[in-house]
Amino acid sequence: MTANGKTTGVSVGAEIGRFEDVRKDYGSVTAVDGVSFTLRAGETVAFLGPNGAGKSTSLDMLLGLREPSSGRVSLFDGSPRDAIASGRVGAMLQSGGLMEDVTVRELIRLSCDLHPHRRPVDEVLADAGLTEIADRRSDKLSGGQAQRLRFGMAIAGRSDLIVLDEPTVGMDVSARQAFWKSMRTIADSGRTVLFATHYLEEADNVADRVLVVNRGRLIADGTAAEIKDRAGARHVSFDLEELPARSLLEQLPALVSLEVHGRTVRMRTSDADATVAAVYGAGLYPRGLEVTSVGLEQAFLTLTADDENHTQRNDEQGALR
Amino acid sequence: MSTLIRLEVIRIFRNKKVVFFTLLYPAILYMIFAQSSGRIGGLSVKLYVMVSMAAFGAVGATLMSTAQGISQERAKGWVRQLRLTALNQNGYVISKIIAAAATSGPAIAVVMLVGGLVNGVRMPAWQWPVLLIALWLGSLVFAALGVALGYLGSPSTIQPILMICYLGLSLLGGLWMPTTGFPTVLRKISEAMPTYRFGAIGRTIEAGQFPHGADLAVLAGYLVVFVVLAGRLYRRDRSRA
Numbered sequence: 001m002t003a004n005g006k007t008t009g010v011s012v013g014a015e016i017g018r019f020e021d022v023r024k025d026y027g028s029v030t031a032v033d034g035v036s037f038t039l040r041a042g043e044t045v046a047f048l049g050p051n052g053a054g055k056s057t058s059l060d061m062l063l064g065l066r067e068p069s070s071g072r073v074s075l076f077d078g079s080p081r082d083a084i085a086s087g088r089v090g091a092m093l094q095s096g097g098l099m100e101d102v103t104v105r106e107l108i109r110l111s112c113d114l115h116p117h118r119r120p121v122d123e124v125l126a127d128a129g130l131t132e133i134a135d136r137r138s139d140k141l142s143g144g145q146a147q148r149l150r151f152g153m154a155i156a157g158r159s160d161l162i163v164l165d166e167p168t169v170g171m172d173v174s175a176r177q178a179f180w181k182s183m184r185t186i187a188d189s190g191r192t193v194l195f196a197t198h199y200l201e202e203a204d205n206v207a208d209r210v211l212v213v214n215r216g217r218l219i220a221d222g223t224a225a226e227i228k229d230r231a232g233a234r235h236v237s238f239d240l241e242e243l244p245a246r247s248l249l250e251q252l253p254a255l256v257s258l259e260v261h262g263r264t265v266r267m268r269t270s271d272a273d274a275t276v277a278a279v280y281g282a283g284l285y286p287r288g289l290e291v292t293s294v295g296l297e298q299a300f301l302t303l304t305a306d307d308e309n310h311t312q313r314n315d316e317q318g319a320l321r
Numbered sequence: 322m323s324t325l326i327r328l329e330v331i332r333i334f335r336n337k338k339v340v341f342f343t344l345l346y347p348a349i350l351y352m353i354f355a356q357s358s359g360r361i362g363g364l365s366v367k368l369y370v371m372v373s374m375a376a377f378g379a380v381g382a383t384l385m386s387t388a389q390g391i392s393q394e395r396a397k398g399w400v401r402q403l404r405l406t407a408l409n410q411n412g413y414v415i416s417k418i419i420a421a422a423a424t425s426g427p428a429i430a431v432v433m434l435v436g437g438l439v440n441g442v443r444m445p446a447w448q449w450p451v452l453l454i455a456l457w458l459g460s461l462v463f464a465a466l467g468v469a470l471g472y473l474g475s476p477s478t479i480q481p482i483l484m485i486c487y488l489g490l491s492l493l494g495g496l497w498m499p500t501t502g503f504p505t506v507l508r509k510i511s512e513a514m515p516t517y518r519f520g521a522i523g524r525t526i527e528a529g530q531f532p533h534g535a536d537l538a539v540l541a542g543y544l545v546v547f548v549v550l551a552g553r554l555y556r557r558d559r560s561r562a
Contacts, residue, residue: 063405065404084407096405097394097400100332101332102328113324114322
């Protein structure tokens with residue numbers, strides 16, 4: 001077992017955390033609106049959503065910094081506070097400040113000493129890329145260096161779950177790559193990682209599982225590939241000499257959405273092969289056929305837009321009643 | 322938690338402003354004031370001002386090592402960060418209070434050293450440690466006030482709040498000049514100040530007596546008020562996250 005290895009015996013796949021119909025209201029504003037999910041040991045989970053979607057509030061509740069208005073949050077079969085006190089969770093907050101007038105090394109040593117299963121200070125400094133700036137004062141760091149210091153504090157002990165809120169904010173591209181490299185080392189040692197982000201490529205590249213939140217609700221939960229499928233993973237577009245009845249196009253298999261502008265047909269489909277085969281099968285002769293893949297970014301925009309349209313429709317129906 | 326306490330103490334002594342105001346400034350003032358001969362309230366000026374300046378330094382040390390840091394660290398999220406560690410829930414405040422005590426002790430000791438070594442103060446041997454310990458314990462009243470102020474003020478308001486309290490309490494409490502010259506109304510106000518009682522306790526020890534019950538009672542009353550206030554503001558802050 002390496003120094004990064006776990007000290008506790010959570011077997012991969014076992015449930016380690018749970019959100020049950022969690023809701024958080026601030027006065028008349030609902031920040032988190034009935035979110036449920038389970039965290040399993042060994043996963044790397046991205047918590048993805050636009051600013052103001054309820055990510056930070058959800059993480060605050062997961063870490064016991066805020067109490068839910070209703071619903072239940074548990075970590076390792078207990079309260080978040082108990083999980084933190086027993087050293088099973090290491091966390092880094094976007095809003096987490098640093099003590100001033102002390103050096104990077106002193107702060108890392110503090111975090112190590114406060115952790116029930118501490119790791120050696122030098123090892124933590126190295127893992128977080130802090131060795132070269134170890135003697136610098138915490139108040140004299142750049143934004144990216146301060147983020148690395150917060151990360152170092154989150155990995156100062158052998159925690160089973162690492163929670164990171166927007167970990168790469170303020171980092172340049174190379175720092176970001178270095179960060180995810182050290183993050184992978186940690187995930188590979190069998191630990192569970194949950195990170196909030198609004199960088200889609202991070203969720204796509206790093207996470208085994210993506211939770212998409214929008215306006216306080218969980219609107220998708222699956223692998224990046226599954227989420228792309230759900231949003232319609234392929235764009236198919238072509239021109240037709242003669243347009244058939246719209247109903248014929250709407251019956252195409254695996255179709256997610258359909259737009260017709262003049263003689264140009266644009267579709268999203270979860271199975272481009274089946275859809276295109278059916279187009280020929282229907283006796284149509286498409287010209288300029290293009291099949292392009294949808295990135296997670298496009299999938300994300302589609303999902304959140306669908307969610308908004310849906311909510312709006314409900315609101316309108318409510319108003320009519 | 323010992324690492325946190327050690328860091329809290331180290332950083333106070335790294336802060337040049339705090340070191341100047343709590344350690345050097347009262348000692349320098351004492352050297353200047355003690356030049357005049359004569360007696361105030363049955364004590365030589367040297368003795369009288371030694372307690373005044375030791376108390377002045379101790380009040381500054383406790384207020385500065387608590388209020389400023391707490392208000393800034395609340396705003397900047399350090400308090401939240403600490404709540405993500407296994408640190409005891411009250412560990413942050415406890416370490417601040419211990420750090421305050423670790424700062425006020427030297428502040429008192431420096432002035433007393435100047436008294437004994439530079440200003441030629443002579444007292445029976447037992448009075449030195451008793452005076453040091455009494456002032457040191459008494460300074461914890463102001464640590465409680467500092468904690469309350471830290472949870473009351475925002476980083477932008479804490480500086481003026483702190484200075485008004487520090488200078489106001491020192492001036493009204495007669496730490497800068499004896500209150501005997503004050504008009505009657507002002508003298509009544511002065512006698513109600515915790516700093517007045519704090520100084521009075523020190524001076525009775527210098528006179529070789531046990532501190533008066535009234536001084537102890539008023540100071541203890543302030544301690545209770547400050548602790549209750551600090552506790553209430555602290556809990557309000559915790560529930561806000």
